[in-house]
Amino acid sequence: MNAVNIGLLGLGTVGQGTATILARNAEEITRRAGVPIRVAGAVVRDVAKAEAWTAAAGLSFPITTDGDALINDPDIQIVCELAGGEEPAHRWTRAALEAGKHVVTANKALIATHGNELLALARDKRVSLRFEPAVAGGIPVIKALSEGLAANRIEWLAGIINGTGNFILSEMASRGRDFADVLAEAQSLGYAEADPTFDVEGIDAAHKLAILGAIAFDTPIDFDSLCIEGISGITGVDVAFAEQLGYRIKHLGVARRREHGVELRVHPALIPMKRLLANVDGVMNAVVIHGDAVGSTLHYGAGAGAEATGSAVVADLVDLARGGSEPISLPSTVPDKRAALEPGDFSCPFYLRLEVTDQPGVMAAVAAIFGTLEISIEAILQKEPAAHEDTTVPLILLTRTVTEARVRDAITQLEALEDIVSPVVLLRVETLD
Numbered sequence: 001m002n003a004v005n006i007g008l009l010g011l012g013t014v015g016q017g018t019a020t021i022l023a024r025n026a027e028e029i030t031r032r033a034g035v036p037i038r039v040a041g042a043v044v045r046d047v048a049k050a051e052a053w054t055a056a057a058g059l060s061f062p063i064t065t066d067g068d069a070l071i072n073d074p075d076i077q078i079v080c081e082l083a084g085g086e087e088p089a090h091r092w093t094r095a096a097l098e099a100g101k102h103v104v105t106a107n108k109a110l111i112a113t114h115g116n117e118l119l120a121l122a123r124d125k126r127v128s129l130r131f132e133p134a135v136a137g138g139i140p141v142i143k144a145l146s147e148g149l150a151a152n153r154i155e156w157l158a159g160i161i162n163g164t165g166n167f168i169l170s171e172m173a174s175r176g177r178d179f180a181d182v183l184a185e186a187q188s189l190g191y192a193e194a195d196p197t198f199d200v201e202g203i204d205a206a207h208k209l210a211i212l213g214a215i216a217f218d219t220p221i222d223f224d225s226l227c228i229e230g231i232s233g234i235t236g237v238d239v240a241f242a243e244q245l246g247y248r249i250k251h252l253g254v255a256r257r258r259e260h261g262v263e264l265r266v267h268p269a270l271i272p273m274k275r276l277l278a279n280v281d282g283v284m285n286a287v288v289i290h291g292d293a294v295g296s297t298l299h300y301g302a303g304a305g306a307e308a309t310g311s312a313v314v315a316d317l318v319d320l321a322r323g324g325s326e327p328i329s330l331p332s333t334v335p336d337k338r339a340a341l342e343p344g345d346f347s348c349p350f351y352l353r354l355e356v357t358d359q360p361g362v363m364a365a366v367a368a369i370f371g372t373l374e375i376s377i378e379a380i381l382q383k384e385p386a387a388h389e390d391t392t393v394p395l396i397l398l399t400r401t402v403t404e405a406r407v408r409d410a411i412t413q414l415e416a417l418e419d420i421v422s423p424v425v426l427l428r429v430e431t432l433d
């Protein structure tokens with residue numbers, strides 16, 4: 001039985017997870033793939049460090065710094081791009097496809113920004129470009145969307161798709177830990193991106209949502225059309241008020257089909273505590289996909305980490321070794337009514353936190369603004385001053401569903417009032433109905 005030889009461009013967290021699984025589960029993987037899958041070489045910057053790792057792990061394959069040589073090695077049939085970043089990942093992926101090799105990549109930034117071009121190149125060269133590990137770590141969500149749910153018109157999907165961000169929010173909520181301290185732990189566990197601002201500013205989740213949205217709605221990948229907000233502005237104060245109102249704050253990616261276009265947005269959101277997504281904690285990810293035929297399906301699992309992500313790399317390798325045909329074919333132009341909507345057109349309920357002077361008449365002035373703009377209030381929470389000498393108090397409002405443009409009008413008017421003493425905090429509420 002001939003082996004399928006693979007080359008690993010990168011032997012860090014994900015590369016090591018992949019090599020470990022291929023060695024440990026070689027018997028099962030060979031049976032499922034029909035042939036052994038063998039690591040024929042790896043490329044890194046620091047060869048000594050990588051060789052120390054393979055020696056400790058009891059593995060043996062050649063390790064070099066020469067990506068082009070590995071790509072052009074005639075004995076290698078599949079190239080795994082597990083280095084990350086823009087370059088040389090982009091050049092390597094193109095070169096491998098040009099050379100007629102299948103490629104598996106975990107690089108969501110690469111697929112979100114160059115996926116259209118790379119998928120077209122793969123099609124031209126009659127090879128496959130796979131990226132299951134790029135979205136939601138170990139959860140087979142690309143396969144679920146492109147194959148398991150292929151019968152459905154996808155209405156919406158919503159997910160927690162950044163493990164680092166969810167780990168930070170969960171630790172802040174459950175243990176009151178400091179943001180920076182939890183981020184440092186996520187980095188040491190190998191969850192965070194090389195540049196962790198991608199995790200905390202929502203860029204990594206946006207890369208993933210751009211990919212999911214394109215597959216869900218059969219459009220080209222259009223990262224630039226996403227509305228993106230991260231979690232760096234979330235404070236323990238809002239986490240605590242949200243809990244009092246029956247919600248948890250999670251960092252969500254939402255893709256929703258509307259009458260005149262699609263919403264693609266990544267931002268922190270209040271989710272009712274009874275929803276499953278509100279109870280997804282730590283590095284775990286979860287994606288709810290709502291199809292017209294099947295209804296809602298929930299996909300849950302580890303969103304980052306060596307073996308969780310390696311599991312998705314190996315799944316793509318097994319599929320390719322079996323000769324699996326290309327499951328994803330995206331159009332080159334945006335079909336009718338599937339262009340991305342502007343953020344102002346999005347509608348949902350909103351959470352607003354105002355810091356107001358503690359005196360009569362303030363509530364009436366606030367209510368007047370909401371009344372004039374015809375924004376209905378669902379709930380109000382007014383707190384006592386934190387200390388006896390405090391002259392201001394927090395006022396929390398939950399609106400009913402309204403467009404974002406209108407709620408931003410209200411904020412402009414609120415912030416012009418003398419009694420509103422600091423910028424209004426705005427968070428979206430996602431009921432997942």
Ligand code: NDP
Nearest residue numbers: 010011012013014044045046082083084106107304305309
């Ligand atoms: P690491 O930083 O842990 O590993 C990167 C590897 O690539 C290292 O072996 C590094 O070598 C090598 N490398 C990077 N640049 C070069 C270069 N220019 N030339 C040669 N080798 C290079 O990253 P991860 O494994 O965490 O991430 C890899 C990819 O997987 C990224 O796209 C990431 O977004 C994605 N991903 C990561 C997940 C995770 O949980 N970590 C989960 C899902 C996806 P050296 O160590 O010698 O510098």
Ligand code: HSE
Nearest residue numbers: 162163164192193304
């Ligand atoms: N940094 C990413 C995360 C890795 O934390 O989700 C997995 O894509």
